[in-house]
Amino acid sequence: MSTSDSDGKLSKREQRREDRRDEIKQAAIKVFSEHGYHAAKVSQIVKEVGVAQGTFYLYFEGKEQIFGEILEDFLELVVSTIAAWEPSDLDTREALGSDLKRVGLLLTDVLMENREMTGIFFRESQAVNQELQTLIREFYETLLAMLTSFNRILHERGLIAKMNFRVLSSMTIGMVERVIKEYVVHGQLEDVPAEEVVDNLVVYYLSGTTRDIE
Amino acid sequence: MSTSDSDGKLSKREQRREDRRDEIKQAAIKVFSEHGYHAAKVSQIVKEVGVAQGTFYLYFEGKEQIFGEILEDFLELVVSTIAAWEPSDLDTREALGSDLKRVGLLLTDVLMENREMTGIFFRESQAVNQELQTLIREFYETLLAMLTSFNRILHERGLIAKMNFRVLSSMTIGMVERVIKEYVVHGQLEDVPAEEVVDNLVVYYLSGTTRDIE
Amino acid sequence: MSTSDSDGKLSKREQRREDRRDEIKQAAIKVFSEHGYHAAKVSQIVKEVGVAQGTFYLYFEGKEQIFGEILEDFLELVVSTIAAWEPSDLDTREALGSDLKRVGLLLTDVLMENREMTGIFFRESQAVNQELQTLIREFYETLLAMLTSFNRILHERGLIAKMNFRVLSSMTIGMVERVIKEYVVHGQLEDVPAEEVVDNLVVYYLSGTTRDIE
Amino acid sequence: MSTSDSDGKLSKREQRREDRRDEIKQAAIKVFSEHGYHAAKVSQIVKEVGVAQGTFYLYFEGKEQIFGEILEDFLELVVSTIAAWEPSDLDTREALGSDLKRVGLLLTDVLMENREMTGIFFRESQAVNQELQTLIREFYETLLAMLTSFNRILHERGLIAKMNFRVLSSMTIGMVERVIKEYVVHGQLEDVPAEEVVDNLVVYYLSGTTRDIE
DNA sequence: TATGAATGAGTCTTCATTCAT
DNA sequence: TATGAATGAAGACTCATTCAT
Structure with a gap:
């Protein structure tokens, strides 16, 4: 940016x-x-x-091009924010939890600072043209792949339970996404502090993946 | 319809x-x-x-009107599908789980039968006009309210842990939504049987809400 | 038409x-x-x-398309006018001469009736786009081929002298073309009756091709 | 220039x-x-x-002006080439023939050296604006006048037959013009040596004007 | 009811030309 | 002289909607 x-x-x-x-x-x-x-x-x-x-x-070049560029900026912003996150050693569920909170708050901050772009992304980026649809699809594929592999690693370290990790990743993305829409775009949960929102997400994620390890 | x-x-x-x-x-x-x-x-x-x-x-009346009507049909379809669900007595988490699976599969069926409308809904219903945006917002508000109150009841019955129920509902909606997008719209998880997908959702939901009751 | x-x-x-x-x-x-x-x-x-x-x-379809169509109409008009000409037996130079006069007057009539299109053709049909340039090139190639073979036949029958028939045909086309421009498009020779103009063309053509037969 | x-x-x-x-x-x-x-x-x-x-x-001054200047350069080039030609005494048709060949080859050379300008001239100089159309018209009028008077002189010297000299001049110009287009612009007659092309033109001209003098 | 020809407002885009530096 | 960023007029084309038949 x-x-x-x-x-x-x-x-x-x-x-x-x-x-x-x-x-x-x-x-x-x-x-x-x-x-x-x-x-x-x-x-x-x-x-x-x-x-x-x-x-x-x-x-x-034109209206379509500038829109695409704005969208790409946004996707890059999100990816780089996540990529910028240096996971700590993550040997305990506690460490994992606090790490997730950290990246969650980071992302929240960035998106809040770019509310308009975030809104554009959610509201209609898909509706512009096929090219952008593909771009976005790839973005989700990337996220999905990243998360899936991340989850697999966590499982190998005994931090989360065995699940269908792709489905798990989808769910996680959707969960986060919806909360972002409510919180960042619609300002719907505004009375709730960001920390609490992120906290809920992380706890939900952690509990949702605990099941049979215990 | x-x-x-x-x-x-x-x-x-x-x-x-x-x-x-x-x-x-x-x-x-x-x-x-x-x-x-x-x-x-x-x-x-x-x-x-x-x-x-x-x-x-x-x-x-015109292009916009027919689109709105199609969208309303879809929303009604979803709402009526959920509303058609008669929850059983739900006194145990097992009962809750199987009930959720039932409604999950029901919804999956209905959406699969209406893939095109489902796709339209996700892809760009927001981008048409303000009126539809409001309509959709209200739809989500309704879902959110229904789920929130549902979750509250479950909590009172000791079936799920204490959480911010609104955030929980948001997360749940997003989770389901994303999976629907992948499964129904993009056909991305097609190799996974619907049962497994729904199963994962339910388990995740249940575990994610279990935490400190145990 | x-x-x-x-x-x-x-x-x-x-x-x-x-x-x-x-x-x-x-x-x-x-x-x-x-x-x-x-x-x-x-x-x-x-x-x-x-x-x-x-x-x-x-x-x-648009401005370019209608222009192309108009141009094609014109080319077809010219070609069909010439093609409509049924040459008589042509065994003497006199017969050839009167035949050429006939087709010359025919063409003159047609072009005079379509002065505007004729003018458009000469003034700028080439300047519109590559496609039309090609079309026109082909038109000239066709004319050239027709004339060349026609001249060759006349030569075989002993009616005209041996020459480079392609060059001869080019010259003939140019000669006619220029006169058309002056007469039809610019109205420059208007005091001269069409018959005289055509007559001059024919005589010129005949004499120009006589040389060593005599 | x-x-x-x-x-x-x-x-x-x-x-x-x-x-x-x-x-x-x-x-x-x-x-x-x-x-x-x-x-x-x-x-x-x-x-x-x-x-x-x-x-x-x-x-x-602008695009139009530079185009006009280029066109004027071209017209001047042609006129000066012709004007540079010093006709010999021309008392016989043989002398006339060889003189015409000389100027023909000269012109061919000059145009070949300026193929691009020649092409511009033929292709669309007319299509730019009224002013240039007039310029070009005047150019042709000049050529026509020159040729007409030249032909008249030749006639007076008994070198060519009596004809409508204006029509004759038009025809001559067109004849030369078309050959130039084929030869110089389209490179269509490229296998034929310049000499032969010019020769054909001259012979044609001479024969075309011979008729009843002999 | 059905037709489909006609409407015309609305917007992107191009590019010759200008002018402050 | 040279630069090149800025200008803004100008026009082709689309398509939802209307209406006479």
């Missing part, structure tokens, strides 16, 4: 270009978030930034 | 009208399912049925 | 459709002829007919 | 300016030749030269 591409310095001109791009992208996020992809007009986006219609096309 | 107002008999003319309506609606489901709401064209729907463009408007 | 497709009768509805199509096509010819392809607006065409913008697209 | 005002030397600065102008013009010829006037973009031209978009406008 930051513009520090390949950590290199950008020339002043390049910097200005990046800034302008970002400015437009932010405006697009706002407009998409308010009206949805189909109802959003390029004219609204440029008006938001205060530039001419043509300027938009100097930075993006 | 049928518009059998007051369960009464329909005159031949009314019956014919109903049939035609249904025919168009089925075609619309097919077209929406294949192309998505925005890419779907009224012309495709009528071609599918083999009637003229104008005929469509004799039965439906 | 006539709508008597495959000599079959058209139903009333089909007939009306054909009429409307033709009406639009005539308007398009007028607009293209006045403004040229690029400067011509679809909006001008429909205004000319007195229908809405969308109506245009019920009958034609 | 060059802007060498008063045939004087150009200062270094002026020289550099001229060079840059020419560079851009050459690039424009290339781009126009490849894509045609309408499809050609100023951005392509400047990219070809390696300068910025704005630079183009330091040297030319």
Whole structure:
């Protein structure tokens, strides 16, 4: 998300270009978030930034492309947030629990800071075109694969019970996803502190996977 | 699903009208399912049925309206399926488990029989307009309320542990939802039999809510 | 050009459709002829007919397509005019001469009746797109092939001298073409009667091919 | 062609300016030749030269203007080539023939060296705007007038027969033109040596104008 | 009821040209 | 002179909806 591409310095001109791009992208996020992809007009986006219609096309190929880019940004944000998580040694269920809470809170923070993008993602990213549908499908496949293998490892370490790990992973993703929708997108659970929400998720996950180990 | 107002008999003319309506609606489901709401064209729907463009408007107010109606059908289908479920006495966790399996399989059956509508629902029902967003929000609120109160009762009967029941309900919904997406919509878990999938869901739910009662 | 497709009768509805199509096509010819392809607006065409913008697209795929169709009509008109010509026995140069005059006058008539299309053809048919360039190239190839073989036959019958017949054909086409441009398109030679113009062409052709037969 | 005002030397600065102008013009010829006037973009031209978009406008008024200038260059090239021809005394048809061959080959050479411009001229110079259409019309009028008067003189010297000299000139121009298109632009007659092509043209012209003098 | 031709508002996109630096 | 970012006018095309027959 930051513009520090390949950590290199950008020339002043390049910097200005990046800034302008970002400015437009932010405006697009706002407009998409308010009206949805189909109802959003390029004219609204440029008006938001205060530039001419043509300027938009100097930075993006079109409405579809910028939407795709925004979506990719979001997916990358989520993946990198999760990937940034350094699991501790995880030799006890307690350690596992506190680790999960940590990553859960981290993700919550990030998504809360990007509520609009999160909302766009859930509300209609699938409805734009086939390409994005595929992108999202792959995103879920990645998550699913990551979680499945993670669960398998936990099982080998005797931390969770034997289950159909793919189904387990699906359930876990759905569980988290729904809570995010309620909490982040709809602000429905707002009276409940994030900690408690995450706590419930983790406890549920842990208990749900305990069964016959005990 | 049928518009059998007051369960009464329909005159031949009314019956014919109903049939035609249904025919168009089925075609619309097919077209929406294949192309998505925005890419779907009224012309495709009528071609599918083999009637003229104008005929469509004799039965439906327009594209948005028929989509809304299809969505409402779906929501009603889901709600009525769940509502049709007569919980047994549920005095033990075993009874609860088998009951949940029963309703789970029931729902799976119904959704599998209506895969296209299920897909439409998940993929983009939110993206059409504000009105439908509200409708769907209310649907979830209803589910949430039902589950929350259900969970509370179970807790009172000592069947499940004390938790934040709203969060618990959210999690449960998401869990089920995600699995439905994978299983029904994407056909992703197809090698796993429905029984096993449902079984995993129920076990997970039960364990996840067990914690400190034992 | 006539709508008597495959000599079959058209139903009333089909007939009306054909009429409307033709009406639009005539308007398009007028607009293209006045403004040229690029400067011509679809909006001008429909205004000319007195229908809405969308109506245009019920009958034609777009601006490019209708232009192509008009051009094809023209090429077919020319080819069929020439093809309609039944050469007489042609055993003497006199017979050849009078025959050539006949077809020349025929062609002149047809082109004069379709001045606008003729003008469009010469002025910019090449400039529209590659596809049309190819079409036109093929048209010339056809003419060239026809003429070349025709000239060869005349030579075999001892009516014209031995020459490079392909070059001869090219020259002949160009000669005729230029005169058409002056006479039909620019109205430049208008004081000269068509008969005289054609006469000059024929005499020139005949003398130009006489050389060593005498 | 060059802007060498008063045939004087150009200062270094002026020289550099001229060079840059020419560079851009050459690039424009290339781009126009490849894509045609309408499809050609100023951005392509400047990219070809390696300068910025704005630079183009330091040297030319715009796309239309540079095209016009290129076209004028071409017309001047043709006219000056013909004008450069010093007719010999021309008292016999043999002398006339060899003279015509000479100028024919000269013209062929020049056009072959400027194939791209030649192609631009034939393909779509007419389609750009009214102004150029007029320019081209005048060019043809000039040629026509030159040829007409030339033919008249030849007739007076008893070298060619009496004909409608304007029509004759038109025919001659068309004849040459078509052959040029085939030979220079389309490379269609490439297997035939230039000499033969020109020879055919001259012979045809001479025979075509012989008729009753003999 | 059924038809399907006609409507026309609505939006994305292109690209020649300008101008502040 | 050179740059290149910004401009903004202009137009093709789509498609849900209407309505005369």
